[in-house]
Amino acid sequence: MPELPEVETLCRQLRPVIVGAEITQTRVIDPKLGVIEGLQGREIRGVTRYGKTLEMELERGLSLLFHFRMTGRLLWQDGNGPLPHTRLVISFSHGRISLIDPRRFATVTLHEKRNCLSLGSDPLADFNPSHLWAIAQQSALPVKSFLMDQRRIAGIGNIYACEILHKAQVDPWRRADSLSYKEWEGIGEAAGKILTRAIACRGASVSDWRDLFGKEGEHQNYLLVYNREGAECYRCGGRIERRKLNGRGTYYCPTCQNGEGG
Ligand SMILES: [Zn+2]
Numbered sequence: 440m441p442e443l444p445e446v447e448t449l450c451r452q453l454r455p456v457i458v459g460a461e462i463t464q465t466r467v468i469d470p471k472l473g474v475i476e477g478l479q480g481r482e483i484r485g486v487t488r489y490g491k492t493l494e495m496e497l498e499r500g501l502s503l504l505f506h507f508r509m510t511g512r513l514l515w516q517d518g519n520g521p522l523p524h525t526r527l528v529i530s531f532s533h534g535r536i537s538l539i540d541p542r543r544f545a546t547v548t549l550h551e552k553r554n555c556l557s558l559g560s561d562p563l564a565d566f567n568p569s570h571l572w573a574i575a576q577q578s579a580l581p582v583k584s585f586l587m588d589q590r591r592i593a594g595i596g597n598i599y600a601c602e603i604l605h606k607a608q609v610d611p612w613r614r615a616d617s618l619s620y621k622e623w624e625g626i627g628e629a630a631g632k633i634l635t636r637a638i639a640c641r642g643a644s645v646s647d648w649r650d651l652f653g654k655e656g657e658h659q660n661y662l663l664v665y666n667r668e669g670a671e672c673y674r675c676g677g678r679i680e681r682r683k684l685n686g687r688g689t690y691y692c693p694t695c696q697n698g699e700g701g
Pocket of ligand 1: 672677692693695696
């Protein structure tokens with residue numbers, strides 16, 4: 440679940456807490472994570488997000504990559520014992536970071552120097568309509584799957600794809616290459632607004648998402664279609680529906696998201 444806004448929230452909260460601090464101990468609790476060693480005594484140089492991936496850059500050219508998948512999140516603690524579902528603990532002299540992950544799909548990998556991730560454009564950095572329109576010309580995917588394809592666009596998952604398409608009034612099943620330039624303009628604009636607000640809200644706690652300090656995000660209060668099956672569309676009064684697209688529950692309003700473009 441953690442998508443761009445949730446991972447960006449972790450990055451922003453982690454930087455003032457751990458950049459410049461030295462790792463004193465690493466403890467892998469869930470052996471499914473594999474061996475993670477050689478971190479002790481290294482200082483954290485930076486924290487960066489690539490799509491939905493979080494990178495901790497360490498001194499002497501090492502980099503630790505977190506992929507949170509379904510339920511992974513990081514928690515900062517300076518007291519108390521480990522919480523249930525803790526899979527990894529990274530300690531500092533002033534506190535520790537725990538990877539909490541009930542479903543256990545998250546991965547943590549250590550790389551020599553920055554990993555070359557083959558990821559697409561970042562919606563916060565280069566989401567201009569000409570770029571979107573151009574990369575969509577080679578894709579017959581439904582536009583929602585296109586937005587969620589991390590090799591093309593990095594950071595958008597199921598929740599934000601539903602919200603962006605509703606705001607832009609685009610049918611999630613339309614082929615990506617059938618959208619007009621104007622529609623990509625609308626999608627780019629909607630993505631910018633929604634993702635920026637979601638970051639300001641520290642993400643959406645629709646399931647078990649919590650920020651670095653264990654607090655719920657607030658963006659779930661602003662969702663216009665996600666999780667609203669059967670409810671009234673705030674824009675047109677139509678009925679929100681939920682249908683599967685590529686195995687993912689897709690929320691949309693058939694009344695105001697049915698344009699053929701132009
Ligand atoms: Zn509607």
